[in-house]
Amino acid sequence: xxxxxxxxxxxxxxxxxxxxxxxxxxxxxxxxxxxxxxxxxxxxxxxxxxxxxxxxxxxxxxxxxxxxxxxxxxxxxxxxxxxxxxxxxxxxxxxxxxxxxxxxxxxxxxxxxx
Amino acid sequence: xxxxxxxxxxxxxxxxxxxxxxxxxxxxxxxxxxxxxxxxxxxxxxxxxxxxxxxxxxxxxxxxxxxxxxxxxxxxxxxxxxxxxxxxxxxxxxxxxxxxxxxxxxxxxxxx
Numbered sequence: 001x002x003x004x005x006x007x008x009x010x011x012x013x014x015x016x017x018x019x020x021x022x023x024x025x026x027x028x029x030x031x032x033x034x035x036x037x038x039x040x041x042x043x044x045x046x047x048x049x050x051x052x053x054x055x056x057x058x059x060x061x062x063x064x065x066x067x068x069x070x071x072x073x074x075x076x077x078x079x080x081x082x083x084x085x086x087x088x089x090x091x092x093x094x095x096x097x098x099x100x101x102x103x104x105x106x107x108x109x110x111x112x113x114x
Numbered sequence: 115x116x117x118x119x120x121x122x123x124x125x126x127x128x129x130x131x132x133x134x135x136x137x138x139x140x141x142x143x144x145x146x147x148x149x150x151x152x153x154x155x156x157x158x159x160x161x162x163x164x165x166x167x168x169x170x171x172x173x174x175x176x177x178x179x180x181x182x183x184x185x186x187x188x189x190x191x192x193x194x195x196x197x198x199x200x201x202x203x204x205x206x207x208x209x210x211x212x213x214x215x216x217x218x219x220x221x222x223x224x225x226x
Binding site: 001004006040041042043044045048092096102103104105106107108110 | 118120122148150155156157158159160163202204212213214216217218219
């Protein structure tokens with residue numbers, strides 16, 4: 001299965017600032033996914049990122065708040081913009097290795113906004 | 115009503131016990147069913163996946179899917195303290211582009 005490196009692993013940020021999270025995969029993948037896991041909550045899909053096209057956002061998530069880049073088949077970034085304490089969560093990237101199951105996750109970025 | 119319901123626990127059992135973790139769901143279109151294990155401060159790790167109904171066994175882990183009841187289970191035999199983690203069920207359907215829908219996770223504590 002794919003190995004995902006995600007960084008930073010954690011950060012504490014001031015409200016109103018932005019943070020960019022990086023996700024590097026050790027193999028080429030078509031689709032990359034960004035999830036949010038709020039404290040005590042399940043994982044919620046933010047958006048799907050395909051190389052060469054605009055990311056597709058889920059209901060409740062917008063590009064201005066969570067811009068995503070996907071410059072090649074092994075890398076993606078998620079930016080959390082104009083942060084507020086409500087954005088404090090774990091953010092995870094995931095890849096789908098060519099099957100409709102078996103998604104692999106990065107170790108996550110634990111974000112605290114103060 | 116959530117698409118996937120999972121008891122959050124925590125579930126505390128003695129070492130060696132058989133653990134039963136469960137999820138119910140409402141969308142009959144779900145075809146693929148997964149169980150993930152998540153240790154503290156780590157990303158989810160895929161444990162088991164099954165397609166449609168039936169059982170699947172892998173070592174100490176057995177996954178069961180009952181589509182008629184919209185109910186899935188994960189059994190852990192001879193539980194170990196190292197099994198202490200949060201267990202997340204997830205499922206997907208072809209008609210929703212295989213988007214994963216997760217349960218809220220069950221915290222499991224295996225006491226030595």
